[in-house]
Amino acid sequence: MGKQEWRDGEMRDGIRKVRNARASKAAGKDVYSFKVPYRDANGKQTSETFSSFTAASRFRNKVRQQRDEGLSIDPKAGRISVKEYAEKWLAAAASKREGTYTEYEKRVRLYIVPALGGRQLRAVTRDEVQKMINDLKRRGLSPMTIRNVHRTTVALFRTAQVIDHKIAxxxxxxxxxxxxxDREVEVLTAAQVREVSAKMPARWRAVVLVAAGTGLRISEVVGLTWDRIDLEAGSVTVDRQMSTKRLLAPVKTRKSRRVVPMPDVVADALRAHREAFPPLMQEVGDLDGKTVHRTALVFTRADGAPANAGDVRRPFMRARDAVGLPASVTFHVLRHTYASLLIAGGTHLTVIRDRMGHSSISITSDTYGHLYPEENERTRGAIDAAFAADDDPDDGAAGSLARV
Structure with a gap:
């Protein structure tokens, strides 16, 4: 018995053959399409039509796989372009920390949309993502920038898959x-810190010493208020930072909330600053758009308004240049300087992690672990001491296994 003809309108194994009237008229002969019925994520009966049986078969298999795996994904949902979905994704990400959103928006606008924006979300392939990464490398972007673009791309597509169920x-x-x-950390000497501080305008002079003497991030320094500083006890409470919009905001992470010991050099600088620029109570908005803080900022602009990181970076760069330091010395180097001074004093990495508000010890170790050269000597000494003890001929344990 020969193969039975597949008639128009007949369903075979989840695929229906249908005559395409418009295409048939144009071609002067019968042209058929292949329709795959299925239920979408809302349980509604719908279908997808393909011009070839092969494409229809792939789609049918994908729908069945999703059904078998318990996934409720509407294959049509992935028709949205990457550009359009990225706009929706960024709108949802606006509630994140300001710095995080700013970085997401920049990477989407400059790199992801130009490379993938015109593609349907469901159609993007691994090869296309790899090509985007390779192109960024050819353009000379730094490895860290490329990795950050990849991280943002992963977050975008993961949301589309796991949260919005637009792709399988x-x-x-x-x-x-x-x-x-290999990470290289640039640091200043105490003398260089003092030189830069001396070249700063009087309003910002103490900023340099606070950053180098406490390890606070620049946004945390300009977000300091006098009620967070205890000059007598010698401590600084860090639980807020100043946003680029000059609004108070939560610190970077939960681990960033901390109390940092204040050395005398910082306390003296703050006393002199308070004498020259008396505290002024004012209302400062919060990034949440609802809260208003009535407080006295430690550092303000000349008109008394809140300062942001940019207000400090510009005079810092001028002071750095006046001292003759290289352009690679950014304000963040003061934070590295703080860590290096703690290390020179023998402070353990776990304490440095807590002082600097790192989210994990691995960040501290990866950044500053190489600044512990004396640990090499301690390692050699510990091993040599162990083997020297093993050379003792009177040791009755020779030849036996030690259990630890």
Missing amino acids: SSPCVSILLPELP
Whole structure:
């Protein structure tokens, strides 16, 4: 018995063959399409039509796989373009920390949309994501920038897959990324810190010493208020920072909330600053758009308004240049300087982690672990001491296994 003809309108194994009247008229012969009925994520009966049986079969298999795996994904939902979905994704991300949102928006606008924006979300392949990464490398972007773009791309497609159920899987798998170079941390000497501070305008002079003497981030320094400073006890409570919009905001992470010991050099600088620029109570808005803080900021602009990081960075760069330091010395180097001074004093990495508000010890270790050269000597000494003890001929344990 020969193969039975597949008639118009007949369903076979989840695919219906249908005559395309418009295409048939144009071609002067019968042209058929292949329709796959299925239920979408809301349980509504719908269908997808393909011009070839092969494409219809792939779609049918994908729908069945999703059904078998218990996924409720509407394949049509992924028709949205990457550009359009990215706009919706960024709108939802606006509630995140200001700095995080700013970085997301920049990476989407400059890198992800130009490379993938015109593609349907469901159509983006791993090869296309890899090509985007390779192109960024050819353009000379730093390995860290490329990795951050990849991280944002992963977050976008993961949201589309796991939260919005627009795609069954993410194309951001097994992507080859450029290796990060060995991290080099630039630090200043105490004398250089004093020189830069002396070249700053009087209003910002203490900012340099506060940053180098407490390790606070620049946004945390300009977000300081006098009620967070105890000059007598010698401590600074860090639980807020100043946003670029000159609004008070939560610190970077939960671990960033901390109390930092204040050395005398910082306390003296703050006393002199308070004498020269008496505290002024004012109402400062919060990034949440609702809260208003009635407080006295430690550092303000000349008109008394709140300062942001940019207000400090500009005079810092001028002071740095006046001292003759290289352009690679940014304000953040003062934070590295604080850590290096603690290390020179023998402070343990876990304490440095807490003082600097790092979210994990690995961040502290990766950044500053190489600044502990004396640990090499301690390691050698510990091993030599152990083997020297093992050389003792009177040791009755020779030849036996030690259990630890």
